Amino acid sequence: MPSADLKPRTLYDKVFRDHVVDERDDGTILLYIDRHLVHEVTSPQAFEGLRNAKRKVRRPDCTLATTDHNVPTTPRKNFKNVGQFVEEADSRTQCLTLEENVRAYGLAYFGLGDKRQGIVHVIGPEQGFTLPGTTVVCGDSHTSTHGAFGALAFGIGTSEVEHVLATQTLITKQDKNMRIKVDGALPPGVSSKDIILHAIGVIGTAGGNGAVIEFCGSAIRGLSMEARMSICNMSIEAGARAGMIAPDETTFSYLRGRPLAPKFDSLEWKKAVKYWSSLKTDEGADFDQDVFVDAKEIVPTVSWGTSPQDVIPINGVVPNPEDLSTEPARDNARRALRYMGLAPGTPMEDIEVDKVFIGSCTNSRIEDLRAAARIVDGKKIAPHLKRAMVVPGSGLVKKQAESEGLDKIFTDAGFEWREAGCSMCLGMNPDILSPKERCASTSNRNFEGRQGAGGRTHLMSPVMAAAAAVVGKLTDVRKLADENISPAKAPPKMQLGPEVFEIDTDDDLERILDLPEDREPHVNSATTGSSGVQPKFTKIKGIAAPLEWSNVDTDAIIPKQFLKTIKRTGLGTALFFSLRFNEDGTENPDFVLNKEPYRHAKMLVVTGPNFGCGSSREHAPWALLDFGITCIIAPSYADIFFNNTFKNGMLPLAIPDQNTILKIAEEAKAGREIEVDLPNQRINNASGNKLADFEVETFRKHCLVNGLDDIGLTMQMEDEIRVFEERRSIDTPWLDGSGYLKRANRSGPVKVEAAPVWKTNRGEPLKEPLEW
Numbered sequence: 152m153p154s155a156d157l158k159p160r161t162l163y164d165k166v167f168r169d170h171v172v173d174e175r176d177d178g179t180i181l182l183y184i185d186r187h188l189v190h191e192v193t194s195p196q197a198f199e200g201l202r203n204a205k206r207k208v209r210r211p212d213c214t215l216a217t218t219d220h221n222v223p224t225t226p227r228k229n230f231k232n233v234g235q236f237v238e239e240a241d242s243r244t245q246c247l248t249l250e251e252n253v254r255a256y257g258l259a260y261f262g263l264g265d266k267r268q269g270i271v272h273v274i275g276p277e278q279g280f281t282l283p284g285t286t287v288v289c290g291d292s293h294t295s296t297h298g299a300f301g302a303l304a305f306g307i308g309t310s311e312v313e314h315v316l317a318t319q320t321l322i323t324k325q326d327k328n329m330r331i332k333v334d335g336a337l338p339p340g341v342s343s344k345d346i347i348l349h350a351i352g353v354i355g356t357a358g359g360n361g362a363v364i365e366f367c368g369s370a371i372r373g374l375s376m377e378a379r380m381s382i383c384n385m386s387i388e389a390g391a392r393a394g395m396i397a398p399d400e401t402t403f404s405y406l407r408g409r410p411l412a413p414k415f416d417s418l419e420w421k422k423a424v425k426y427w428s429s430l431k432t433d434e435g436a437d438f439d440q441d442v443f444v445d446a447k448e449i450v451p452t453v454s455w456g457t458s459p460q461d462v463i464p465i466n467g468v469v470p471n472p473e474d475l476s477t478e479p480a481r482d483n484a485r486r487a488l489r490y491m492g493l494a495p496g497t498p499m500e501d502i503e504v505d506k507v508f509i510g511s512c513t514n515s516r517i518e519d520l521r522a523a524a525r526i527v528d529g530k531k532i533a534p535h536l537k538r539a540m541v542v543p544g545s546g547l548v549k550k551q552a553e554s555e556g557l558d559k560i561f562t563d564a565g566f567e568w569r570e571a572g573c574s575m576c577l578g579m580n581p582d583i584l585s586p587k588e589r590c591a592s593t594s595n596r597n598f599e600g601r602q603g604a605g606g607r608t609h610l611m612s613p614v615m616a617a618a619a620a621v622v623g624k625l626t627d628v629r630k631l632a633d634e635n636i637s638p639a640k641a642p643p644k645m646q647l648g649p650e651v652f653e654i655d656t657d658d659d660l661e662r663i664l665d666l667p668e669d670r671e672p673h674v675n676s677a678t679t680g681s682s683g684v685q686p687k688f689t690k691i692k693g694i695a696a697p698l699e700w701s702n703v704d705t706d707a708i709i710p711k712q713f714l715k716t717i718k719r720t721g722l723g724t725a726l727f728f729s730l731r732f733n734e735d736g737t738e739n740p741d742f743v744l745n746k747e748p749y750r751h752a753k754m755l756v757v758t759g760p761n762f763g764c765g766s767s768r769e770h771a772p773w774a775l776l777d778f779g780i781t782c783i784i785a786p787s788y789a790d791i792f793f794n795n796t797f798k799n800g801m802l803p804l805a806i807p808d809q810n811t812i813l814k815i816a817e818e819a820k821a822g823r824e825i826e827v828d829l830p831n832q833r834i835n836n837a838s839g840n841k842l843a844d845f846e847v848e849t850f851r852k853h854c855l856v857n858g859l860d861d862i863g864l865t866m867q868m869e870d871e872i873r874v875f876e877e878r879r880s881i882d883t884p885w886l887d888g889s890g891y892l893k894r895a896n897r898s899g900p901v902k903v904e905a906a907p908v909w910k911t912n913r914g915e916p917l918k919e920p921l922e923w
């Protein structure tokens with residue numbers, strides 16, 4: 152509950168401070184997590200770690216799981232079980248592993264046979280699992296979506312998933328405050344997707360690094376909940392830890408009647424609304440960064456390159472790299488245009504597309520589908536299109552759309568109408584682009600190879616993707632439509648038909664727990680959990696590979712096809728896969744890691760900022776580690792990647808000074824060894840002479856140098872966590888899992904032996920208790 156602190160506070164400050172379980176002198180915080188969403192890709196290794204350490208899930212009633220990334224989007228009429236239905240072996244294993252884990256740990260789960268199954272960031276809000284003022288995490292970068300409710304929601308890596316499963320807390324720090332204010336009326340044809348694409352174009356993909364963005368202003372207030380979700384969803388593409396919007400009447404009205412929200416008009420509901428209403432930034436609160444956007448100046452926006460910051464109004468032309476001010480920026484843009492097969496100066500509206508994808512956690516909700524359907528209604532997709540698909544975000548969205556006849560509008564126009572899942576957003580299932588195919592996509596990432604190796608993605612809003620499907624080229628939707636296209640308009644009060652909420656029945660409960668029995672366990676006992684072996688990090692000396700790029704994304708560090716593993720090990724060959732290997736499997740001799748002496752590099756020196764941006768996949772540090780790289784030196788990092796490396800005993804060093812990083816890169820380019828001395832916080836050249844000093848957080852250094860297991864450390868805080876939970880049950884009783892969340896746990900947690908309280912991350916017991 153809000154404290155009586157007199158200093159004006161931001162929305163983020165309030166939600167963050169309300170979840171502090173404990174705080175160390177250096178600002179390291181143990182943060183309580185109210186809501187944990189789980190999916191099949193980033194959880195297998197976390198459950199395995201839990202199992203290896205004989206730990207249980209602390210709060211099954213605050214945990215909700217679904218399967219979304221790997222699932223086929225083909226008809227499920229004949230669905231019997233995952234074992235039969237998912238054809239691709241690794242995808243199947245990952246889905247089955249999740250089923251085994253939810254069963255073993257007694258977690259609520261929406262599997263493929265459940266009409267509530269869907270993309271994790273669609274189902275959370277839909278069920279009322281996401282609530283204002285909560286902390287929400289998931290092993291997925293687009294957890295930022297849930298910030299639309301005034302929740303503090305952010306993506307975490309697999310080690311942190313394990314940490315939350317075991318302790319319901321995370322070790323973290325408070326971030327900076329950033330405000331993006333969007334005032335004014337949005338012109339027709341401009342939607343919330345255009346707002347966020349435009350904003351990322353303004354601040355860049357590293358613009359929000361180290362900050363939580365609050366979106367505010369009259370244009371944001373005027374948006375529906377679903378439109379707000381699209382904005383917060385992509386705050387991760389702006390480099391921010393999270394995006395937030397203060398809850399208001401639109402939020403409360405959306406939550407009415409949702410199965411896991413407090414019962415409408417009950418005493419609990421009234422108490423909740425009172426608390427939720429206090430969640431707004433106080434007059435005079437300080438923001439570290441302030442950005443202003445004039446809504447009336449936003450035009451339908453599309454991406455032209457391979458980063459979400461490469462955006463341009465649809466009536467613009469492909470930019471000329473030579474107009475950019477620095478050589479690294481010119482180089483990045485040249486590379487992006489080569490990949491995209493585009494020439495500078497080409498009008499965006501002249502660009503022909505091969506495929507259209509309407510879906511993803513950004514734009515697959517009912518309003519998105521309604522808006523797109525209004526554009527295609529009565530029309531046909533362009534004859535040359537190879538494929539146009541609509542993939543609803545959840546089974547319930549699909550059902551609602553069908554009840555409104557939207558499926559018919561789409562199929563009459565020539566679209567495929569699919570089942571719910573992530574689908575072509577990243578193509579972990581069979582829905583992918585072929586090399587050089589160009590796609591108009593409502594998803595959120597246009598990284599190289601994101602939708603299929605060699606595939607070319609243009610990001611845009613649902614109405615723009617619908618217009619591209621009809622015309623066969625990138626198209627200004629305003630030319631196609633009348634005043635009816637106002638995707639930004641506030642919605643009717645209740646956004647989904649009431650029948651979709653009537654799902655909290657015993658039958659549903661049976662289905663949650665009724666998982667197929669006829670299969671072998673897929674848990675690979677040979678792998679190590681985070682509680683397993685990690686060497687201590689003190690000093691290393693070795694060859695450093697230079698990489699003169701900016702915004703190196705985790706899709707580039709390890710492409711999606713390697714995320715299907717349920718292990719942490721053996722990913723070294725997958726590292727920078729599409730850059731290291733040609734299509735025929737031969738090595739690309741030009742890539743640095745294929746050259747001597749860099750084949751044996753122990754470090755990476757990256758000259759551009761924002762290394763590790765994009766997805767939360769911990770597979771990225773696992774791949775680096777398996778290759779032999781334990782230290783990265785770069786000007787800056789994306790937050791989740793930065794965290795993930797520490798959890799694996801690796802050291803990411805931030806050297807923001809450009810001259811210093813170039814000096815270090817010179818050593819790397821000359822093939823000379825570099826020494827990183829963590830205890831003394833120094834980078835030396837091969838002869839031991841200082842190249843630079845570096846900063847590192849005290850707590851993280853302490854853990855690395857001593858090889859500590861931070862779950863073990865947190866478990867020493869049992870009393871503090873329990874006291875926090877007791878207070879939470881009194882102050883915000885609606886946060887203790889209700890409905891099927893509570894009952895899903897009836898099988899109880901797995902029987903485990905008493906957990907060893909302290910150990911090093913080598914698994915050795917410690918003799919003395921450690922200070923947390």
Ligand SMILES: CC(C)[C@H](C(=O)O)[C@@H](O)C(=O)O
Nearest residue numbers: 192290291292293766767768
């Ligand atoms: C698989 C998961 C780790 C990843 C993410 O974190 O974003 C995925 O959802 C993505 O969009 O790339």
Ligand code: SF4
Nearest residue numbers: 293511512573576577
């Ligand atoms: S970004 Fe795409 S792959 Fe990632 S969660 Fe959203 S829909 Fe799924």
